[in-house]
Amino acid sequence: MNFSITLLEKLAQEMAPSTSEIIQRESKMPILKIDAKDLRKVMLILRDNPVFEMKYINNISGVHLTAIKEDGTLDLKGVEVLYVLSSKLDFSTIAIRVDLPEVNPEIDTIDDLFVSANWFEREIYDLLGVNFINSQDLRRIMLPDDWQGHPLRRDYKENASYNGMPTTRPNELDAIRVE
Amino acid sequence: MSLYQELPENILITSVDELLGWGRKHSLWWLMFGLACCSIELMHTGGPRADIERFGSAPRGTPRQSDLIIIAGTLTYKMASRLKLLYEQMAEPRYVISMGSCSNCGGLFDRAYSVVKGVDLIIPVDVYLPGCPPRPEALLEALIMLQKKIQKEKFLRK
Numbered sequence: 001m002n003f004s005i006t007l008l009e010k011l012a013q014e015m016a017p018s019t020s021e022i023i024q025r026e027s028k029m030p031i032l033k034i035d036a037k038d039l040r041k042v043m044l045i046l047r048d049n050p051v052f053e054m055k056y057i058n059n060i061s062g063v064h065l066t067a068i069k070e071d072g073t074l075d076l077k078g079v080e081v082l083y084v085l086s087s088k089l090d091f092s093t094i095a096i097r098v099d100l101p102e103v104n105p106e107i108d109t110i111d112d113l114f115v116s117a118n119w120f121e122r123e124i125y126d127l128l129g130v131n132f133i134n135s136q137d138l139r140r141i142m143l144p145d146d147w148q149g150h151p152l153r154r155d156y157k158e159n160a161s162y163n164g165m166p167t168t169r170p171n172e173l174d175a176i177r178v179e
Numbered sequence: 180m181s182l183y184q185e186l187p188e189n190i191l192i193t194s195v196d197e198l199l200g201w202g203r204k205h206s207l208w209w210l211m212f213g214l215a216c217c218s219i220e221l222m223h224t225g226g227p228r229a230d231i232e233r234f235g236s237a238p239r240g241t242p243r244q245s246d247l248i249i250i251a252g253t254l255t256y257k258m259a260s261r262l263k264l265l266y267e268q269m270a271e272p273r274y275v276i277s278m279g280s281c282s283n284c285g286g287l288f289d290r291a292y293s294v295v296k297g298v299d300l301i302i303p304v305d306v307y308l309p310g311c312p313p314r315p316e317a318l319l320e321a322l323i324m325l326q327k328k329i330q331k332e333k334f335l336r337k
Contacts, residue, residue, distance in 0.1 A: 143293065144257045151292040158292055162256050169284055169296035 007051060008032060008094070011042070023097070029084070031095045036107050039083075039098060043110050046085055046094070054085040054094065057110075060120035062128045065099075066154045074154050078102040079128055083110070106131035109138075127152040199334045203246075204326040205235035207274070210245035210265065214252030217279040217312040221251045229315035234322055242268040247325070249318070253281040253288055254295045266302045274329070276321050277304045280311045287311070 012020040012032060020038070023031040034042055046054040061084075065077040083096040100107060109132040111118040121132045122141035129150035132138055140147060146163075149156050158167055182192070193201075213221050224231045225238060239245045242265045254262060266273070277298045280286030285296035298304055305328065308321040 142257075156292070163260065165256060165259055165295060166300055167296065169300070 011045060014045075029093045029095050031082075031097050033097045033099070036098050036100060039096070040108050040110065040113070042096060043083070043085075043113050046096075047113060052094075053087050053089045055088045056086040057114045057117055057120070058084040058086050058093065060084070060117060060124060062124040062130060062152075064128055064152060064154050076102045076154060079105045079130055081107060081124065081130060100130060104131070105129070106133055108133050109135040111136055126150065129153060195335065196333055197330075200330040200332060203334065204329040207234070207236045207247045207322070207325070207329075208239045208245050209236055209247040209249050210242050210269070211238045211240060212248055212250055212262070212265070214250065214254060214258065215279075215281065217251035217281070220312045220315055220318065221249060221278070224315040224318045226315075229319055231315075231319065231322065234319070234326070236322060242266070243270065245269050246272070247274045247276065249276045249278050250282045250298050251278045251312075253286075254298055254301070255293045256295060257293070259295050259301050262298075263301055272332075272334075274306075274325055275302055275304045276306045276308060276318075276325060278308045278310075278318060278321070279313060280309060283307050283309060 008022060008025075008030060012022060012034075020035070021033040023033055032042070046052045061082045063080045063082070065080055067075045067077060069075050079100045079102070081098045081100060083098075084093060085096070086093050098107060105128075107130060109117075109121060111121060111132075118135070118137060119141060121130075121135060122137070122139060124130050125132060125138055126140045126143055127150055139145070143151070148159060151158075161167060186192075211221075213219075223229060236247070242248070246269070248266060248269065250262070266275070275298070277283050281288060281294070282298045285291070285294055288294035289296065295301060306321045306325050308317060310317055313321075
């Protein structure tokens with residue numbers, strides 16, 4: 001691993017001493033949790049600093065965080081976006097975690113810093129509804145353009161039909177079921 | 180002395196319906212429409228071991244030359260409109276084999292947001308073939324069932 005955990009701590013100190021935090025520091029993929037407004041700054045340092053040389057973005061993933069309350073309803077806790085970067089020096093990996101609010105989650109785009117980031121961002125926009133500010137091309141990537149809602153959100157409700165196609169199938173066993 | 184023995188050589192007696200059905204059932208050209216892992220089994224069926232072409236069933240690359248469409252795999256809503264377009268481009272009479280659990284009823288993706296819960300919600304289906312995925316022998320069985328159906332049809336009569 002070319003970057004030591006002390007370097008990472010130094011980076012975290014330099015970025016935002018109050019808002020950043022290192023999770024899983026013993027693991028092969030330490031996670032640096034930062035504030036959403038620091039994202040581009042951290043990404044630029046990781047990409048351009050010769051100590052890190054994180055030129056390759058493995059993936060960007062998103063999770064809709066929830067907890068189940070005592071009465072059975074969902075407690076929505078916002079969206080977490082995880083950027084996984086690899087170094088071209090020795091393939092060591094780091095993850096940058098950003099927590100976004102539940103209502104109107106938005107974050108700066110990094111598709112001008114990493115060319116391949118655009119498709120990942122489009123996927124997260126498609127499935128979780130995160131708005132990437134100043135993105136070059138923020139459209140749905142997998143679902144049809146006229147799709148309603150973002151299906152990997154926990155509060156997603158499926159419509160009864162899509163373009164005239166029913167989304168449920170009647171159970172044939174109901175016809176012969178004896179009460 | 181039967182009629183057959185009185186006939187000269189190379190003459191057979193049959194009905195027109197029988198002859199047309201015999202010809203149609205042995206020239207079922209199918210549209211290549213592999214959507215997911217079932218299409219791997221579909222390719223095996225075209226290979227030398229199962230060899231679907233010995234039934235006169237040749238793969239085609241365009242719906243305009245096809246009599247049969249084998250829906251092999253998971254149909255999503257995005258693909259469903261394309262499937263409908265392809266089906267409408269096929270010349271009548273046209274037949275549909277729904278291959279595998281996903282295209283029969285959604286199968287494994289029963290609760291998924293993007294998968295059509297059965298191809299018969301989009302287009303009419305002649306043969307449902309269960310399995311996940313079905314073996315090439317099962318697909319041949321489905322083809323033979325469809326051939327039997329075609330043989331029974333009165334093609335010239337409405």
